[in-house]
Amino acid sequence: MTRSTDKIEELIALMARLPGLGPRSARRAVLHLIRKRGLLLTPLADSMKEVAETARECLNCGNVGTSDICEICEDERRANGELCVVEDVADLWAMERAGVFKGRYHVLGGTLSALDGVGPDELRIPQLVNRIQAEQISEVILALNATIDGQTTVHYIADQLEGRVEMTSLAQGVPIGGELDYLDDGTISAAMAARKKL
Secondary structure, X not given: OOHHHHHHHHHHHHHOOOOOOOHHHHHHHHHHHHHOHHHHHHHHHHHHHHHHHHOEEOOOOOOEEOOOOOHHHXXXXXXXXXXXXXXXXXXXXXXXXXXXXXXXXXXXXXXXXXXXXXXXXXXXXXXXXXXXXXXXXXXXXXXXXXXXXXXXXXXXXXXXXXXXXXXXXXXXXXXXXXOHHHOOHHHHHHHHHXXXXX
């Protein structure tokens, strides 16, 4: 490659770091963007610049938006005493896409993992405990992925909140090893409707 393609190669390398894209897929995507420069590349670059400057994590729940407190947390209609705990923002968005939950959320930012050195202090578990009292939460729905780490985290949180609040978890519809972000809306809806007490 010549020096004239250095920046293009740099873009391909950056794109290849995205989930679901390898070097070949990234190369195809970049070439497509270049061919559709006016229609795709320039608007994409402008949008990415704006998001880079304005995106932030909600100080209350951990959702991603453009203000310090997200729209879900600001919506008084959603202050119904139900708090749905999810692993990450993609899971929150999957629940919202399914339209089955009308309360508020709490994003942990991951799951407990001894192998990866992720303990309770690396997650937003202390903030969760504080929110239970501050927001008069009556039910905590633990909607974590049905993985070993997800279930370990469910049991840890259940121990921390025992006797403080009613706790439920997603039931049928979520397969072992399944991740919420990859499930269809009907499966998420069935799991939410059939949640069970812990």
